[in-house]
Amino acid sequence: MTAANACDCGSGHPQRRIVLTGGPGAGKTAVLELVRRALCSHVRVLPESAGILFGGGFPRGPAPELRCAAQRAIFYVQRELEATVATADIAIALCDRGTVDSLAYWPGPDDLWRSVGTTLEEQLARYAIVIHLRVPPVDDYNHRNPLRLETPAQAAEIDARIAAVWAGHPRRFEIPATHDFLDKARRAIELIRAELPAGCLTHLRTARREAVAL
DSSP: OOGGGOOOSOSOOOOEEEEEEOSTTSSHHHHHHHHHHHSOTTEEEEOOHHHHHHHTTOOOOSSHHHHHHHHHHHHHHHHHHHHHTTTSSOSEEEEESOTTHHHHHOOOSSOHHHHHTOOHHHHHTTOSEEEEEOOOOGGGOOOOOTTOOOOHHHHHHHHHHHHHHTTTOTTEEEEOOOSOHHHHHHHHHHHHHTTSOHHHHHHHHHHHHHHHHO
16 A cells, blocks of 8 residues: 555454455456555455465476365465454455365365365355456456466356355355456445445545545
8 A cells, every 4th residue: 555545544443354356367466456556554455375375386286186285275374364464453354365265276075174174154254245356258368477377268167166165155246257347346446445434435535535636
């Protein structure tokens, strides 16, 4: 967050976790960057656990043993990332994927939740809302991320699995793919804004009026 995002609405916010998820190429990275610019300092964006691990050299490969190890590691890193801001004075911890996403990538044959000592119900309950950005069609698929190995067809399959694993969350919102990416981003930001305390919203309205006056 920049100085322009500084919020003077006070402290003591009840903290909520929000998940932004979606298959590879759905636009999460771009939306999160827009959130950093558009919303106040009481919104903290957490990085993607998979990006931290794979970008740091965690082994990848098609073998089930490697895939299981990766998803267990991603689960634990995600949980600890969320723990780092548990006592911070923020209203929203915005997660680039959540712990439940690991289930969409889990190859089995064992049960993911048993292997990490939890349940799906416990993990769903960690998050206030879930925003699912759906992946774009083949013609709009972004191949530029060097950590992205999936083809457009594989990305669509993963996106469908992500929808299935989060289906039990009572406040899950889907934003369909669209040729106008900014429209997709606006819808995601409005869902996040709706979870902000009234003081933060007042600050944002004041900041907008001051920007227009300038």
